Amino acid sequence: MPPGDALATIAPDLAGRIEEALATALVAPQTATGTAADAAAAGDASGIPGGFxxxxxxxxxxxxxxxxxxxxxxxxxxxxxxxxxxxxxxxxRVRGEDGTEGWMSARYLAPLPDG
Incomplete structure (x- = not known):
């Protein structure tokens, strides 16, 4: 059993908090002059309008x-x-191509390429 699975079995709440901390640990803060695209690239969802x-x-x-x-x-x-x-x-909060709605970390989502 991988160590991460063992931790999830023993202490699921702790495992979830560790996973969340790791998911956001490398996120750079948005500066006051940053754009929504800069925020998306940094993984910061604040100020990102709707869209795709x-x-x-x-x-x-x-x-x-x-x-x-x-x-x-x-x-x-x-x-x-x-x-x-x-x-x-x-x-x-996103809707996938199949219509499923849920929440995803912004660090795994990027603006669509131009064109």
Whole structure:
């Protein structure tokens, strides 16, 4: 059993908090002069308007709420398009191409390329 799975079995609450901390630990703060695109690139969902984003992670969990402590309701893979429905902190409420709605960490979503 991988160490991460063992921790999740022994202390699921602690494992979730560690996963959430790791998901946001490398997020750079947005400066006052930053744009929404800069915020998206840094993984900061604040100030990001609705619209569409593309999944950048290989396989990213979509959760029932804005944090790793919430149930996984689906997964999206790199290159899939999502519609942004809302934001809370570094989490975006999104709708996948199949209509599934949930929350994803903004660090795994990027603005659609121009063109």
């Amino acid at each position: 984003r593309i999944v950048t992670g290989d396989r990213v969990n979509m959760r029932a709420g804005p944090g790793t402590g919430f149930e996984v309701v689906g997964q999206l893979v790199a290159g899939q398009r999502t519609e942004v429905l809302g934001a809370e902190g570094n989490w975006l």
